[in-house]
Amino acid sequence: GAVVSQHPSRVICKSGTSVKIECRSLDFQATTMFWYRQFPKQSLMLMATSNEGSKATYEQGVEKDKFLINHASLTLSTLTVTSAHPEDSSFYICSAPDSGYTDTQYFGPGTRLTVL
Amino acid sequence: EDQVTQSPEALRLQEGESSSLNCSYTVSGLRGLFWYRQDPGKGPEFLFTLYSAGEEKEKERLKATLTKKESFLHITAPKPEDSATYLCAVNTGFQKLVFGTGTRLLVSP
Numbered sequence: 001g002a003v004v005s006q007h008p009s010r011v012i013c014k015s016g017t018s019v020k021i022e023c024r025s026l027d028f029q030a031t032t033m034f035w036y037r038q039f040p041k042q043s044l045m046l047m048a049t050s051n052e053g054s055k056a057t058y059e060q061g062v063e064k065d066k067f068l069i070n071h072a073s074l075t076l077s078t079l080t081v082t083s084a085h086p087e088d089s090s091f092y093i094c095s096a097p098d099s100g101y102t103d104t105q106y107f108g109p110g111t112r113l114t115v116l
Numbered sequence: 117e118d119q120v121t122q123s124p125e126a127l128r129l130q131e132g133e134s135s136s137l138n139c140s141y142t143v144s145g146l147r148g149l150f151w152y153r154q155d156p157g158k159g160p161e162f163l164f165t166l167y168s169a170g171e172e173k174e175k176e177r178l179k180a181t182l183t184k185k186e187s188f189l190h191i192t193a194p195k196p197e198d199s200a201t202y203l204c205a206v207n208t209g210f211q212k213l214v215f216g217t218g219t220r221l222l223v224s225p
Contacts, residue, residue, distance in 0.1 A: 006159075032211060043203065043215040044160070093159045097211050103148060105205075105213060107159035 002028045002098050006108035013084055014116055021079045021111045023050075023094030029074035030096035034105065035067075038091040050077040050094075084115040118143045118208045122216035129194055129223050137189040137219045139204030148207040149187050151180050153200045154218070160203055163189075194223045 003026040013019050023033055031052045036044040048058045048069055056069035066088075068080040081088055091112055095105040119142045129135055141149065148167055152160035164173040166182040173180045177198065179190040189202055201220045205213040 004159075034212070043217045044205075044213075046212055046214075049210070049212070091157075095159075095213075103207065103211055104150065104162055104165050105211065106162060107152070110157070110159045112157070 002026075002096070002106040004094065004096050004106050004108040006094060006111050008111060009109060010112040010114075012114045012116065015085055016083055018080055018082045019084055019113060021081075021092055021094075021113075023077045023079070023096075023108055025075045025096045025106075028096075028099055030077075030099075031074060033071065033077040033094055033096045035069065035077075035079050036093045036095065038093060038110075044093060050079075052077075081113065084113070086115045089113055089115045118206065118214045120204055120206055120214050120216035122202075122204050122219050124219060125217070126220040127222070129191075129221070131195055131223055131225050132193045134190070134192045134194070136191070137202055137221070139187040139189070139216055140185060141187070141204075141206050142185075143206050143208055143214075145209070146206060147209060149182055150205045150207070150213065151178075151187070151189055152203040152205065154203055155200050163202075191221070194221075196223045196225050199223045 005024045007022045033050040035047045050069045050071040052071040058064045071077045093110040095107045121140045123138045151163040154160045164180040169184045201218040203218045205215045
């Protein structure tokens with residue numbers, strides 16, 4: 001299957017600072033990538049769709065000014081959590097669909113964000 | 117509203133004790149149902165995609181089936197390494213996935 005990487009795997013920051021998370025498709029190109037958030041013992045919730053060459057689209061209730069998404073190339077999407085607060089602490093996971101018929105989503109390993 | 121419900125929430129099995137996990141869904145138009153395995157602190161790992169009622173997919177000790185309203189993940193003679201959270205998701209359109217809350221499986225030796 002396709003491989004998706006994320007960096008960093010975990011990050012700890014102070015309240016009020018910004019944090020950037022990278023998502024890369026390693027062996028395929030992805031014009032679309034997705035960002036999810038997962039709180040402890042809960043399932044994945046879609047935050048936004050990252051589109052190469054155009055603006056991201058956000059799910060209802062997700063603040064676009066707080067979660068900035070940039071899809072810089074066909075293999076890289078970044079999520080920046082701006083002015084992070086403790087309630088933003090979560091597990092952030094990206095995914096990318098394969099380019100074939102099945103539209104199967106392949107997920108990155110996730111980034112654990114802790115805001116102090 | 118598109119919904120995915122998984123049961124049971126948690127399942128404890130002895131090694132070799134077969135069982136099934138359930139995923140019920142309500143979507144306006146199914147464009148694929150996906151099963152993933154998630155280990156603690158890691159991203160979901162793809163297992164199966166199902167598209168139409170009656171379809172079945174198999175991989176080692178796992179077999180996924182699909183009806184018009186639900187999907188089952190059958191685990192035959194599980195081993196401790198099968199312990200994980202199993203997630204079900206449906207494609208609601210434009211490749212967006214709606215996930216269920218998962219079933220936490222623990223297989224004891």
